[in-house]
Amino acid sequence: METPLLEQFDRVYIDEESLGSALAQRVQSFFSKDRIHIVKEKPLQETPTPLSAKNFERSKRHLWITPFKGSFFKRCPGAGGMVCCNYFVLNLGLQCNMNCSYCYLQSYINSPVLTLYSNIHEALLELEEIALANPHKPYRVGTGEVTDSLSLDELTLNSLDLIEFFHKYPAWTLEFKTKSSKVDQFLSVPHKGNVVVSWSINPQYIIKREEHGTASLTERFAAARKVLQKGFKVAFHMDPMIWFPEWKEHYLQLVDQIDQNFSPEEVKSITIGALRFQPEQRHMMKERFGMESLVNRGELFPTKEGKWRYDQQLRNLMFHEVMAHFKAKNPAWNVWFCMENVETWSAQMDLPPRLNPELKDYFEPLPFRPTP
Amino acid sequence: MKFQPILLCKKDLDFAPKEEGSHLLPPLVWRGQILWGFQHPYTEALVLEDQSPLELIFKKLYPALSPEELSRLVKKLKNTQYRATIPELLKTYEIYDIESTMELCQWISQLPMTVQQWTQSRQFTFGHFKSIRPLKPTTIDDLAHWFTKLITLRASQSLAIKCLELAVELKGLGQEPSMLLENSKNADEAYQALSQARYPKSYSWDEMQNQKVKALAWPLHVQPRWMRQGDTGALEIRLKATGEKDIEKQIQGLSKLLPQIKEQFWKLHS
Numbered sequence: 001m002e003t004p005l006l007e008q009f010d011r012v013y014i015d016e017e018s019l020g021s022a023l024a025q026r027v028q029s030f031f032s033k034d035r036i037h038i039v040k041e042k043p044l045q046e047t048p049t050p051l052s053a054k055n056f057e058r059s060k061r062h063l064w065i066t067p068f069k070g071s072f073f074k075r076c077p078g079a080g081g082m083v084c085c086n087y088f089v090l091n092l093g094l095q096c097n098m099n100c101s102y103c104y105l106q107s108y109i110n111s112p113v114l115t116l117y118s119n120i121h122e123a124l125l126e127l128e129e130i131a132l133a134n135p136h137k138p139y140r141v142g143t144g145e146v147t148d149s150l151s152l153d154e155l156t157l158n159s160l161d162l163i164e165f166f167h168k169y170p171a172w173t174l175e176f177k178t179k180s181s182k183v184d185q186f187l188s189v190p191h192k193g194n195v196v197v198s199w200s201i202n203p204q205y206i207i208k209r210e211e212h213g214t215a216s217l218t219e220r221f222a223a224a225r226k227v228l229q230k231g232f233k234v235a236f237h238m239d240p241m242i243w244f245p246e247w248k249e250h251y252l253q254l255v256d257q258i259d260q261n262f263s264p265e266e267v268k269s270i271t272i273g274a275l276r277f278q279p280e281q282r283h284m285m286k287e288r289f290g291m292e293s294l295v296n297r298g299e300l301f302p303t304k305e306g307k308w309r310y311d312q313q314l315r316n317l318m319f320h321e322v323m324a325h326f327k328a329k330n331p332a333w334n335v336w337f338c339m340e341n342v343e344t345w346s347a348q349m350d351l352p353p354r355l356n357p358e359l360k361d362y363f364e365p366l367p368f369r370p371t372p
Numbered sequence: 373m374k375f376q377p378i379l380l381c382k383k384d385l386d387f388a389p390k391e392e393g394s395h396l397l398p399p400l401v402w403r404g405q406i407l408w409g410f411q412h413p414y415t416e417a418l419v420l421e422d423q424s425p426l427e428l429i430f431k432k433l434y435p436a437l438s439p440e441e442l443s444r445l446v447k448k449l450k451n452t453q454y455r456a457t458i459p460e461l462l463k464t465y466e467i468y469d470i471e472s473t474m475e476l477c478q479w480i481s482q483l484p485m486t487v488q489q490w491t492q493s494r495q496f497t498f499g500h501f502k503s504i505r506p507l508k509p510t511t512i513d514d515l516a517h518w519f520t521k522l523i524t525l526r527a528s529q530s531l532a533i534k535c536l537e538l539a540v541e542l543k544g545l546g547q548e549p550s551m552l553l554e555n556s557k558n559a560d561e562a563y564q565a566l567s568q569a570r571y572p573k574s575y576s577w578d579e580m581q582n583q584k585v586k587a588l589a590w591p592l593h594v595q596p597r598w599m600r601q602g603d604t605g606a607l608e609i610r611l612k613a614t615g616e617k618d619i620e621k622q623i624q625g626l627s628k629l630l631p632q633i634k635e636q637f638w639k640l641h642s
Binding site for chain 1: 468472503604605
């Protein structure tokens with residue numbers, strides 16, 4: 001279950017430079033004065049060092065509103081040796097208010113606060129520069145790389161500005177990636193059918209044990225139904241699949257639930273991926289969630305690209321079972337992989353992604369910066 | 373130069389540093405506390421009239437301290453009026469992750485001195501001790517026992533770190549790694565036993581694959597084995613050929629086996 005917004009933050013810091021921004025004003029109207037601190041410098045900032053488990057926990061409860069001074073728009077980093085799908089990311093914040101045991105931010109973040117950027121207008125200017133140079137190229141831009149796209153959207157209302165921007169570039173696709181059910185704020189915004197709201201999903205058994213502070217599976221499905229009714233597209237990421245003794249029963253049931261609640265025509269794509277993490281993350285995961293966590297109990301091994309993963313054969317089996325079940329339900333389900341290597345693709349698909357008519361567009365390389 | 377009788381000096385901060393310099397020099401005392409030369413055989417200590425904060429004086433006296441020495445020093449400081457200087461002391465030694473380092477210091481300083489001497493001699497860093505963080509404080513005796521056993525088994529630094537992480541995980545899973553260490557004849561064997569207990573599913577899978585390798589009728593001079601390379605299990609086949617006919621024969625033999633190999637090793641089974 002998601003935590004109510006007012007209970008999420010012990011303290012809210014607003015950078016003096018952000019004071020006039022719409023975000024700062026909303027934050028000030030939302031939280032009581034005693035929780036808000038106007039500051040000149042980033043709070044709680046000590047010498048940059050990896051966060052301890054305790055400080056990582058604390059960073060989720062301290063909100064920092066500030067303008068971002070760097071480049072908002074980035075190519076999805078993917079990972080060495082993985083088959084990548086031309087995904088671009090627009091980072092409008094850093095750190096997530098939810099608390100998944102496997103979250104990669106545990107090895108990524110060294111900021112002591114959850115940051116939301118107050119200058120989305122500058123992000124949109126940056127995006128516009130690229131869009132004007134490549135208006136007809138099928139760029140896919142997501143906002144859920146280093147924060148959940150929607151879990152704090154009732155506060156930021158970034159979705160409204162983004163949907164409005166993408167209205168001008170119908171060839172481009174905006175993707176919100178979330179484990180939240182907070183969609184009401186943008187349902188009435190006009191769009192060009194190029195906004196995908198995608199949910200990371202897992203069996204409820206996993207959501208309850210490993211995805212703390214997130215919407216339940218039922219809530220995610222209900223939110224997906226709401227956005228579909230308003231003409232937005234929906235996608236699902238069955239990722240990360242987590243092994244446990246009854247994994248097959250639960251994941252096949254999840255496929256059944258998707259099939260019962262949606263039709264293949266309603267779901268743009270379903271990507272699947274298995275648990276993986278950077279080796280340095282494992283100590284923090286164990287410290288924060290203990291060996292009771294299925295993530296920590298798993299049998300994972302170092303891989304060529306450095307991350308730890310389940311045995312390749314086991315991954316193939318998990319993917320095979322899920323894909324076969326989808327296809328048995330309805331061959332029209334569009335299922336593919338996220339963050340997987342060539343061996344996985346070739347074990348499961350007849351054609352490599354760039355030769356696959358359903359997936360070709362996703363994998364065609366696109367320019368990153370505006371062409372001169 | 374002022375001197376103060378040793379009998380009037382406190383040794384509250386004697387953290388048993390490994391190197392104390394030449395015993396020909398007298399101990400150094402600062403505000404009544406000996407800071408250097410704790411074991412030097414003198415009846416008087418040279419008074420340090422340095423006005424710098426304590427942590428800077430330590431840094432001057434001990435430019436580098438091992439995690440074990442720092443841990444003992446932190447433990448000593450905790451019981452004195454200088455307790456508040458601990459974070460500054462750690463920063464002086466370029467450690468900024470104060471809270472978690474202090475927790476590690478507590479663990480390390482509770483280990484038997486023989487274990488601390490061993491980890492220090494193997495140049496353990498705080499990072500190497502990271503894997504013990506999920507342990508419950510009540511398991512210090514277990515930790516000491518695992519270390520002691522690994523020392524007896526002549527583990528290298530890297531193998532000891534791997535074994536320790538596995539032992540901590542097994543403890544968290546409700547198993548008892550001590551017996552596995554007790555029953556091992558050397559560090560490699562201990563590592564195998566701990567890995568097998570921690571990764572039972574993968575081990576039994578690999579073992580099953582090994583049995584399949586053994587059961588197949590391989591051509592003469594072909595040496596097959598199932599091996600694990602990280603997340604991938606692989607069939608390794610070595611062959612030795614002495615001439616054209618020999619290699620042809622061996623490859624033909626392998627070709628005949630190919631359907632069985634495909635069926636037995638890579639077909640997906642639930």
